[in-house]
Amino acid sequence: MNPVCIAIISNENSPLLMQTSTAYKSSELDLMFLAHSSLDVIEEKLTVRSTGVDQRELYLGQLYPTEQYKIYGYVTNSKIKILVMTENTSQNIDQEVKTLFKQLHRSYAQLMYNPFYQPGDKIHFPSFVKYIEDILK
């Protein structure tokens, strides 16, 4: 798996953090458009899920097929969305992505412990940003 971009999006659909791997810095804006667009799919999936049986499954799977990237989504119980974009390969990386999402969720939850972080604010904490950057390396 080669993650290209990781985005954390608030429950009101505004971006809290968006980090792109160094190789893809030039297409950061395109990736941002892509991340924003994929909220449509998340919204739709959440609507379907709210009527479905298993509402506890946080992993939403692949959201959106594009020629260049694969976009995976994850929604926490407090409706914080986490997006991971990878290069479009034919490999099945579902399991890896799932593990990554769980790690990210845990780290985000730890960030919440920080009394200086107010939920809904953009995430500027160097330690957290570095953690995401390390994943993207």
Next chain:
Amino acid sequence: MSEAPKILEKSPNDPGFFPDDLSHRPRPLIFLVGLAVGEKDVHKRIHEAFTVHRSTKRPITNYQLVTATHEYPVRSKQRLNYENYIPVGIIPTSWIQKHLHKLPSVLALFYDLDWDAQDYDQKQTEVCSRVSCLRHSLQGLNTRILLVLIQSRMFHASHSGSPVDQLTAKRMTALAQACGIQVEQMFHLPYTERMMDCILKIEISFMEQAMLYYTQRIKTVRAHKDLLSKPLHLSLFVRHQFKIGFFSEFKKEMPVALKHYNHAYNYLLEIQVDNRNALEVKMVAGILNYKICQLTFVDNPRQAISNFKKHIEIFRKHEGPRSLSFQHQHWLAAENSHFARMFSDALDGIQTLNPGMYYVIASKHAKTRKDTSNKLPTVNSNSITLYKPPNPRFYGQYAWRDGVPENEESDDTMRNAGVAYLCEQERNVEHNWEVIGLLCRAVNQFKRYSSRRLTASIKVQLAEEYFSAGEYKKILDLLLGTVSLLFRGEHWWSLLERVGELCLCCAYLEKSYPFFVMILIESLSHYSPTDSTTKLQLQDSLEKFLRYQPPNSPDKCPPHLRESTHMEWSNMCEARELSHVKLDMNQLAGCIECKVLFDRDNFQADQIVILHVYVFSSSSRVLPLKNISIHLSREYYSECCTLSPSQDGESFMLYPYSIFSHTFTFLPHTHDVGSSIHADSIHIEIGYSGNEHPVTLTWSLPPVSWGQPSIRPPLEFSKKWNRLLNNCSTDIILREPKIGLYIQTPSPSLVGDLHKLTLILENKEESDISNVSFKLELLKPSEDTPIVTSLAQDLSICGNRLESLTDFTFKQDIITAGEVATRSVSVKSKSASIQEFHLLVSYDIYCDLGEHGSIQCSCIKECRSSINIVYPFKIIPYLTTMRYLPLELSVRSEEPFLLHLETTSTCPWPLKITDSCLKQSPSLEIAQLNDSQIQGCAIEHEESLSEIFCMQVPDGQPANSKFSIGDYVIKWKRIAYDDNEEFNETTMTYNLPRVVVKDIPFIIKPVHPSFGKIYEPLDYRYVIFNKTLFVQEFEVGIDDSPDFLFSGIKAQSFNVLPRSEHTISYCLCPTFSGNLKLPRFWIRFLRDIGPYEGVANSMIPTHLFIKP
């Protein structure tokens, strides 16, 4: 949305070419000859019956009306030997069209001929000649010729029937022979009411003949297969399989067609792709894949989509000649676009899989094509103008390969000229419009699948293409609505910045200054991630605009337009053509924010209303503020809430990242007391004093629309700013009264007694109060409400003026400062309860407000008091027999009983009983009715008084009837301790309980002295009274007693006549003293008149007191 302004006719070797005929299913082509539609009505109607108003049940065919002299395609020469033959192409461009529109499977000749026509022979000859003419013009094509005879009536052919039938049969055979066709290929079409039935039958025969034709064609194509060798003739394998597939489609054998198209596709994959045939192979693959997907979409859409993906994956790598790489991108774009169109025609997609996605992919390839084309080197155009490419004979074949066998190289000169020609053509293509067309279609698709964000991002791409195409106005229309609202609403500032950048440039180029200012105000805000250098430039533009100077050209502005646009702006500014710009800031994430706070939630009528306004700027430099005004819900206050420049005309400066504040004050109007004042909107005018261009920023309050951003302004003062919360509304309330108000009352109040309430008002104001109005009202009035009466400070005059009221009002003109005014009110209640009184006092006062002058204010003060109303007495009535035995509210008629009334005081004060009497029911006889037994008695708290009345129910009262004993009336008044106090007499009526009358047949009345003396005989009699109207028989007797000696009959029986008495006498001599037990007197009823022994015993005394 607008699409490309013009569509160029595409050549079959253009990568974007698509044979339109492929999008429809092939229909068997049938030519109708000999119908003079314009001349004969019958023919016209026959033609219409074949071609128009066709029901869906009828076979799908393609009827064409042609003349007898129509020219048919010449049949190509059939190759019998392929040994040294090298194919020159894969699918000829003319083939599909030929079979769909030019080469009929069936040719039906219509001719008017009745079997019994007079000039039959002549007509037969004419028919034969026409048939042979047609056959000649078809020249060996396998087209089936059918003959349809239009007849005026129905003929039946039979060799053994009537002469006419025999003639018909004979002539029919003869005609078929003469024309060289079979009898089955000949049809009669009688022009009668059954014509339509005949046409339907004939049509089925047409279809059968057509199917036979296409079967024959398939066989012919198949026959070549054995002659071909694989490595050499792969192109022909593809072509033949395609043809078989296509003919199968005519035959409606879709699975067979699909199989052959798949074969063709697989053969095509075996062809080695190189620079000579790259485009041809890709275009044929595209055609085959289109056909495969079209057939697969019907049953298995997912398979169709995966086929397409696979197809693109395979051919993506066959780029072809490097110099023509734009063609590859063009082909990829076209493939995706065609597939998207097919997808949208075939079925509805879902959000994550819909035709729009393929249009987006197509647009990406079209963009790559545009980029590639822009990099093409320029060549000498003279050499190109001389070059004229031949018409392509095979799909996708390069012009320079025309007629060149597949294994041979083409002429270099030709190829170079051809490539140069293509490059020149490519340069002339309006690429932007190609991309715009695809993106427009994508937007239209995505709108259907609730993808507003994706639609927005495509619109941004679309706007970029419009920008390249120079359509600046369209961009403003496209982006400044929903798109920017969406990005702003969800705080995707980078995306909003991208939109802003584009729109700013467009607004500049279009000289649309309201939009220009709007975008500037938004771009300067701290939300915008634009770098500080650009922001300084943007602010510079804004400042120039405010000074009537042309703004700076945005960075994105195309260089060739900069100068001209700058000039136009200069002219506009000089001519002062710019009108007032008004911006709705609720819709923007602007660089200026403001908040409005009323100092308090409410102000008293004599207080100055304080309204603070705070303005915060996140611009890069100082911004000049010219005017701040707040519009309030009452227009007359708005004048007081305007901050204008001082007289020297200096603007206020709004320093970046600092809070500008101002406080407005005004005095509320008297008539606004009790209502609210809202701040409706804030208007801030920015600009320099003097000859500036005004820009007004307006915020509606309370702020709604896109919502306050949850992302806070940066820097340390964010906390300070966030702590300020809009408070856009305040209430104007009454002035606080400064008076003391009390209700004094002793507790409790007695039912029926006149109770006094003292209302005390103490004026603690610094000045006199006027128009003082007291309103006393009873809360929760019910039926038993007390009677309230005004006593006007004088108790003595109240007596006759009692009114039943629940509230009443009285007024006093002036109460001077420090005065204590008192009013008395008496109340009287008919029942015991707790009553609450509400006293409301209103008055006017003049207040001095210093510099704001003085105003008259109304004040209201209220107080409450409750009184407990209780009965003064508790009266307990009970009944006993004459011998003090208790009676349970049931009495026996004609037998006397006693009524005891025990009156206990429940009042805390001493009371005096002035009188009491019993108003007995007329149904009762009272033994004696003297004066009150308790008159004049004084009674303290919890002390009791008793009265006893003896009464009896007279004869004639019906048994078991119920009636009231009567009322007990007691008159009382409070005992005054003080000479000043005087109390009124109050009458209290107590309803005595109801009793039940019991009827018994007899009464035993003992007649005896009330006491005896020892050893002194006394006369003791029992009188038995028969109350019934019958003779009653009794047996009575007396038992021995140790305490008495007695004489008299010990036991006897006797009869008593109706309504008469019988007396039994005894003489008793007591031998002891004290309360002695009498000898037991017993009575038995000899007639069964009921269980009255117990009743009888209760009438017989048991003891007698004997004095010593």
